[in-house]
Amino acid sequence: MPELPEVETMCRGIACFCGEIIATTQFPRYTRRPSPIEPRPRTMAAKLHRSRIMDITRLGKRAVLRIQHNETPVDSFLVFEPRMTGLLLRVSPPTQQHVRLAITTREKQRLIFWDRRGLGTITLIDKSTFEARFGSHALGPDALTITGAALHTKIHSSRRHIKVALLDQKILAGVGNIYASEILHEAKVDPRTRCHRLSQNTCDRIATACSRILHHAIKMEGSSIGDETYRTADNRPGRYQRFHKVYGRSDNKCFRCETKIQRVVQAQRSTFFCPQCQRRY
């Protein structure tokens, strides 16, 4: 579920935790660890206790809390990866059953990571591990600030479909399945176009569309489709789904040219596009 606009909205929604000190942590039904060497819940709880949340930032589709302990003033990073159904909440969760982490601060606020499917991850790592895992070699530039030139450089020799490349977090960080379709519709590019056929000019258009769509989606606090789906930190649905031009609209008319929107499958994921006004290069 959560892509860049949703994670950005979550981060803004929990910004009120900055500066607060962690009093209690509970990991009921903790999610599986990203890898066997990840810290266990007990280890994390011990490190988090009486630590201060220094700041909260988004890194691609992850929320990162920088943590500092009084007695060992070295940064560590609490990283949340919501994957499909993870949510960061500061109000009561939809069910108790899927609470993966509950933090109470000394100031009596509650921060909850809730994840119905349990595919999301929580990890607490030091600076060097953080950089090894999430440095620029592992993660492309943020999708909000990608330039056409940077995109062109990254993909010009690739034979992959552009839609599949946009989902690759090494190319650019933050775009997921919903926004990839929306961006290519805005840029008027067929999702099945192979990257090496895209000119610098067309890459400029994709980068511009990327920034416009994502900024608008952030303004609307992300996309919520259905009931058990993404919510803001205070448990409200986002509103950007009202602005979707292609995602989930197969067989409906394109708003731009009235042609029927098509659904195809690429890399085992649904892609929606207008076969008339999105050009194949």
Add this chain to the structure above:
DNA sequence: CGTTCAACCTGGGCGC
């Protein structure tokens, strides 16, 4: 290099 598949999970919706 690129593509496909399975796996990690839960639960909603659908056809029968």
Add this chain to the structure above:
DNA sequence: TGCGCCCAGGTTGAAC
């Protein structure tokens, strides 16, 4: 009403 099947916003690693 119940059962089995398919589907879902993400990521990873193995196989071809």
